[in-house]
Amino acid sequence: MIVDPAAVAPALRTWDELSATMHECFACPLSRSRTRVVPGVFPASARLLLVGEAPGRNEDEGGLPFIGRSGQLLDSVLAEVGLERADLAVLNTVKCRPPDNRTPRQSEGATCRPWLEAQVDVIDPRVIVTLGSSALAWALGTGVRIGAVHGTEHEVRGRTLVPTYHPAAALRFGPNGAPLRALRMDLAVAASLLARPL
Numbered sequence: 001m002i003v004d005p006a007a008v009a010p011a012l013r014t015w016d017e018l019s020a021t022m023h024e025c026f027a028c029p030l031s032r033s034r035t036r037v038v039p040g041v042f043p044a045s046a047r048l049l050l051v052g053e054a055p056g057r058n059e060d061e062g063g064l065p066f067i068g069r070s071g072q073l074l075d076s077v078l079a080e081v082g083l084e085r086a087d088l089a090v091l092n093t094v095k096c097r098p099p100d101n102r103t104p105r106q107s108e109g110a111t112c113r114p115w116l117e118a119q120v121d122v123i124d125p126r127v128i129v130t131l132g133s134s135a136l137a138w139a140l141g142t143g144v145r146i147g148a149v150h151g152t153e154h155e156v157r158g159r160t161l162v163p164t165y166h167p168a169a170a171l172r173f174g175p176n177g178a179p180l181r182a183l184r185m186d187l188a189v190a191a192s193l194l195a196r197p198l
């Protein structure tokens, strides 16, 4: 059976249904470079959703998002601002590892988008943080520069959005680089939004 995300995903109403069906997806070329589909994680109490780019080698092997060096850095910055990964939902814009960890193509992101948007609706987070350019493009469209919008409040699918840098960029530019500084500040903004009374 060929699963068409656009036809199938919007009708699925639970995390388990979405994850199980996603494992049968061969809708874009990334199905050929993956070891497994990585749907993400969703603890039932999650009010904050992090959206990254794509599974890397560690995630492709382990089946979970952000479990390599980027994930370790992310965990330490989350702890600095009083957030714990165990309380957060974490997804990627595409669910399968691109070859050689290249950036997902726009067409691949577009094909996978119905999975992501159905997941967002099931999770129903109060705040969404996009990590990096691919997730930003999903939320605000292509052509928006991360340097221009990071740490500011926007809206996506009716939820509050705070864009920031991907932890891989923070690693690449090092401990004194602008991306790490921004990641700290922007996740602190997200934490303060969660603490704001409804």
Ligand code: SF4
Binding pocket: 005, 022, 025, 026, 027, 028, 029, 030, 031, 037, 094, 095, 096, 108, 111, 112, 115
């Ligand atoms: S990346 Fe998304 S659309 Fe492409 S095969 Fe994987 S789950 Fe399907």
